[in-house]
Amino acid sequence: MILTVTLNTALDITYRVRSLRPHAAHRVSAVTERPGGKGLNVARVLSALGHDVTVTGFTGGTTGRVVQEQLTATPGVVDALVPVAGATRRTIAVVDERSGDTTQLNEPGPAITPGEWSAFQEVYRELLATAAAVALCGSLPPGVPVGAYAGLVRTARAAGVPVLLDTGGEPLRRAVAARPDLIKPNADELAELTGSHEPVRATRDARRRGARTVVASLGAEGLLAATPEGHWHAVPPSRLRGNPTGAGDSAVAGLLSGLVERLPWPDRLARAVALSAATVAAPAAGEFDRGTYDRLLGQVAVTPEASAA
Amino acid sequence: MILTVTLNTALDITYRVRSLRPHAAHRVSAVTERPGGKGLNVARVLSALGHDVTVTGFTGGTTGRVVQEQLTATPGVVDALVPVAGATRRTIAVVDERSGDTTQLNEPGPAITPGEWSAFQEVYRELLATAAAVALCGSLPPGVPVGAYAGLVRTARAAGVPVLLDTGGEPLRRAVAARPDLIKPNADELAELTGSHEPVRATRDARRRGARTVVASLGAEGLLAATPEGHWHAVPPSRLRGNPTGAGDSAVAGLLSGLVERLPWPDRLARAVALSAATVAAPAAGEFDRGTYDRLLGQVAVTPEASAA
Numbered sequence: 023m024i025l026t027v028t029l030n031t032a033l034d035i036t037y038r039v040r041s042l043r044p045h046a047a048h049r050v051s052a053v054t055e056r057p058g059g060k061g062l063n064v065a066r067v068l069s070a071l072g073h074d075v076t077v078t079g080f081t082g083g084t085t086g087r088v089v090q091e092q093l094t095a096t097p098g099v100v101d102a103l104v105p106v107a108g109a110t111r112r113t114i115a116v117v118d119e120r121s122g123d124t125t126q127l128n129e130p131g132p133a134i135t136p137g138e139w140s141a142f143q144e145v146y147r148e149l150l151a152t153a154a155a156v157a158l159c160g161s162l163p164p165g166v167p168v169g170a171y172a173g174l175v176r177t178a179r180a181a182g183v184p185v186l187l188d189t190g191g192e193p194l195r196r197a198v199a200a201r202p203d204l205i206k207p208n209a210d211e212l213a214e215l216t217g218s219h220e221p222v223r224a225t226r227d228a229r230r231r232g233a234r235t236v237v238a239s240l241g242a243e244g245l246l247a248a249t250p251e252g253h254w255h256a257v258p259p260s261r262l263r264g265n266p267t268g269a270g271d272s273a274v275a276g277l278l279s280g281l282v283e284r285l286p287w288p289d290r291l292a293r294a295v296a297l298s299a300a301t302v303a304a305p306a307a308g309e310f311d312r313g314t315y316d317r318l319l320g321q322v323a324v325t326p327e328a329s330a331a
Numbered sequence: 332m333i334l335t336v337t338l339n340t341a342l343d344i345t346y347r348v349r350s351l352r353p354h355a356a357h358r359v360s361a362v363t364e365r366p367g368g369k370g371l372n373v374a375r376v377l378s379a380l381g382h383d384v385t386v387t388g389f390t391g392g393t394t395g396r397v398v399q400e401q402l403t404a405t406p407g408v409v410d411a412l413v414p415v416a417g418a419t420r421r422t423i424a425v426v427d428e429r430s431g432d433t434t435q436l437n438e439p440g441p442a443i444t445p446g447e448w449s450a451f452q453e454v455y456r457e458l459l460a461t462a463a464a465v466a467l468c469g470s471l472p473p474g475v476p477v478g479a480y481a482g483l484v485r486t487a488r489a490a491g492v493p494v495l496l497d498t499g500g501e502p503l504r505r506a507v508a509a510r511p512d513l514i515k516p517n518a519d520e521l522a523e524l525t526g527s528h529e530p531v532r533a534t535r536d537a538r539r540r541g542a543r544t545v546v547a548s549l550g551a552e553g554l555l556a557a558t559p560e561g562h563w564h565a566v567p568p569s570r571l572r573g574n575p576t577g578a579g580d581s582a583v584a585g586l587l588s589g590l591v592e593r594l595p596w597p598d599r600l601a602r603a604v605a606l607s608a609a610t611v612a613a614p615a616a617g618e619f620d621r622g623t624y625d626r627l628l629g630q631v632a633v634t635p636e637a638s639a640a
Contacts, residue, residue, distance in 0.1 A: 047435035
């Protein structure tokens with residue numbers, strides 16, 4: 023199985039309103055709820071691709087119960103979330119029907135106690151025993167030490183399990199030094215890590231800092247990969263209109279499934295770009311459109327780049 | 332006991348954000364949750380005044396479970412909510428810390444089936460047998476007929492239980508014809524009912540349409556009462572700054588407790604105005620500040636008005 027870790031799981035709630043105006047009262051016309059947090063999104067895409075996935079991280083309160091009830095209903099996904107005393111956070115996306123724009127309200131998440139953090143690390147070690155690969159995804163909830171991902175990367179490497187990391191800021195900086203197999207920063211995270219706003223230079227610099235492979239997600243510009251086997255730029259055939267929520271998580275699922283299936287790098291990148299574009303084009307935020315994915319897969323242009331930095 | 336009916340119960344969630352900007356992502360710095368819907372607010376104030384209260388209406392889903400858990404923790408309040416298949420709605424108040432203003436997002440509430448509506452009416456009839464008074468409060472959820480309050484007023488009158496109604500629009504218009512003992516419209520609801528924007532004239536007109544007593548809430552201008560025993564205007568001693576959320580519900584609790592305690596009308600109105608003002612002055616929305624209430628109670632000016640329309 024593939025293991026995904028979401029330390030700051032969420033109940034993602036989407037509201038549709040006619041037009042959002044600060045300081046007014048709004049009647050919400052439609053409400054949708056689904057499990058959220060990057061690692062849960064990655065797991066949903068992996069299961070749609072036919073992989074067995076186990077999810078871990080934290081769950082608590084009535085919001086955590088709703089997340090777990092919905093996970094149980096997702097075929098191919100096994101729930102190994104660790105219970106905590108606090109409540110799983112909500113995120114609220116308010117979609118303005120007139121402009122199509124989204125306003126986001128994100129709760130901070132429950133405070134994790136040292137005992138809960140220890141309990142998680144034990145569960146994580148046990149799950150690694152049967153994992154073909156692991157993805158560590160998203161922000162850290164209050165109470166989890168900033169070096170958390172560095173420790174989880176070391177544990178995975180000691181267990182011989184390939185580890186992908188998708189986070190930003192100080193948790194990313196610390197974890198890169200622990201030599202993860204793959205990091206997938208976006209342009210902002212990459213610039214913050216390396217100090218460079220030039221993606222080709224920054225991607226290669228991030229490798230020198232410790233990541234075995236770096237795949238930078240550049241939005242509509244596709245993916246830029248610096249690997250021990252070579253450097254590539256993978257670009258979708260056309261700019262798709264839609265909602266970019268979850269596009270990065272779909273790219274992570276593409277890279278992770280390609281790793282487990284031992285696909286050549288160009289095929290992994292083509293899959294990740296097609297999944298990402300098919301997520302932007304899907305009507306529901308964070309889902310991917312299967313028809314768009316199948317159509318785009320053969321149309322992604324993957325170009326080798328010169329290996330010299 | 333006093334019975335309060337909240338057909339559209341809610342889980343009231345308050346978020347604090349630095350500054351609300353449409354189409355941006357916001358980190359919520361503080362989250363509070365409490366049972367909501369007008370009748371539940373009225374019940375909380377009645378219990379703080381020392382009355383035994385039973386609450387009924389609908390509850391469903393995980394949001395309904397949270398509402399019920401918190402109600403159980405409120406001393407003096409008995410939970411007689413009727414379970415439904417849909418989920419109790421959430422309301423989200425986003426408080427902008429810079430301006431102090433609040434943006435409100437209200438879910439529509441669960442669709443009530445005809446069977447659930449029948450089950451509620453049976454519970455309501457049973458609860459009336461031991462009720463000293465009943466308050467019917469707030470909006471109707473989808474699926475409940477627009478004439479619902481008219482029917483509930485008739486049932487209460489047939490059982491000999493004094494009935495207070497606090498709603499607006501078409502449900503109010505229909506229920507007034509069923510001759511409730513007391514209605515408490517705000518200025519907008521009163522104007523919509525009578526077609527008159529002149530409160531003294533409109534209050535008296537609303538009596539002619541069927542309400543035995545009309546107490547109009549005019550915000551900082553206090554309460555205007557048209558009763559069979561006379562007409563009064565009750566005004567708070569000074570304009571209080573704060574959050575008006577729940578001020579009308581506190582006024583209802585003041586009027587209802589005064590009715591059950593058989594206070595003279597001027598004392599009922601003074602209590603309702605002092606509770607209402609103490610709610611505006613309280614730091615938490617919908618709570619009342621006991622010290623402010625005690626201090627204001629003797630300072631409310633209650634003036635008789637000429638009885639001629």
